Amino acid sequence: MGRRLVPLTLDNLKDLPQRCRACVFWELDPVSGEAAVRGGTAELEKESWISAVLLEWGSCGRVVYVDDAPVGFVLYAPPAYVPRSLAFPTSPVSGDAVQLITARILPGYQGQGLGRVIVQTVAKDLLRRGFRAVEAFGDARWEGPACLLPADHLLSVGFKTVRPHPVHPRMRLELRSTLSWKEDVELALDRLLGAVQKEPALRPL
Template sequence: MGRRLAPLTLDNLSDVPEACRTCVFWELDPVSGEAAAKARRSASEKEAWVSAVLLEWGSCGRVVYVDDEPAGFVMYAPPAYVPRSMAFPTSPISPDAVQLLTASLLPAYQGQGLGRVLVQTVAKDLVRRGVKAIEAFGDVRWKGPACLLPTEHLRAVGFKTVRHHERFPRLRLELRSTLSWKGDVEMALDRLLGAVQKDPALRPL
């Protein structure tokens, strides 16, 4: 079984599941996102966002392939590129952190260690960029597929609440130093991916 990881670009955006590549929940503010959906231009807006982030910041995701077939992906970006995050009552994301947007493994490829492969790549990328932390908005009442991650899973893998809220707390995972945190972070995020993907009802879009 051959595995290959590739940076997310416009060339392979089509390898991301349709529900995700046509979703601009994080990429646009609520008003713009609703307008894009009504005008049926969410897919083009997603492409424009990926293009802009690539040009200005660099890669904002990874796609993993198994025998040249897309098996999963992860997306992340600095808060300046995530307009929707400002709509949350616990915003803003800290300026020294990168926001974990979403991640998914196709059901047929779960349980094969691909989550760890994705996370190791993300961790190495963030180390190179000098990122100090990863933050995410949790959903306390999460019950099904959504763009937010379940709060309970974030906490279970080491994220700490930095701003409380009855529905959408903001959580943070510190990236202390390349010597002390790298393995822990990889393990924590891999566990998070595994926890979210283990139950088909817990698959984020």
């Protein structure tokens, strides 16, 4: 089984699931995001966002391929490029951290260690670029697939709560800790990255 992690570009954006290609939950502020969804321009807005981040900051994601089939992805960027993050009561993301925006492994490919490979690849990329940590806004009341990752799953793979909140705690993972992860975290990562499966309805926070 051959597997590759390839930087996300406009050329392989098409390999993300359709719902994710047209989801601008994080990439636009709440008002602009709702307008894009209503106006049918969300997919174009997503392309524009990826293009801008690539030009100004560099790689902001990875696409995972197994035997040339796209089976997962991860998106990350400094919070300055993630307008929705400002809408959370536990913002802002720390100055030395990058925001983990979203990630997914397709159900048929969970349990193969891909979650660990994804996170370690992101960690190496960000450490090389001078960042110390990755942060995410968890969902403490997670009930099903959405753009926010479940807080309890984030805790299970090593994130620590840095700003508590009953619904949306801000959580942090020190990047160097991920480089020594062993196989015992793979199941937890599969649960975490398998949780993000579809675009949620845009709703106020």
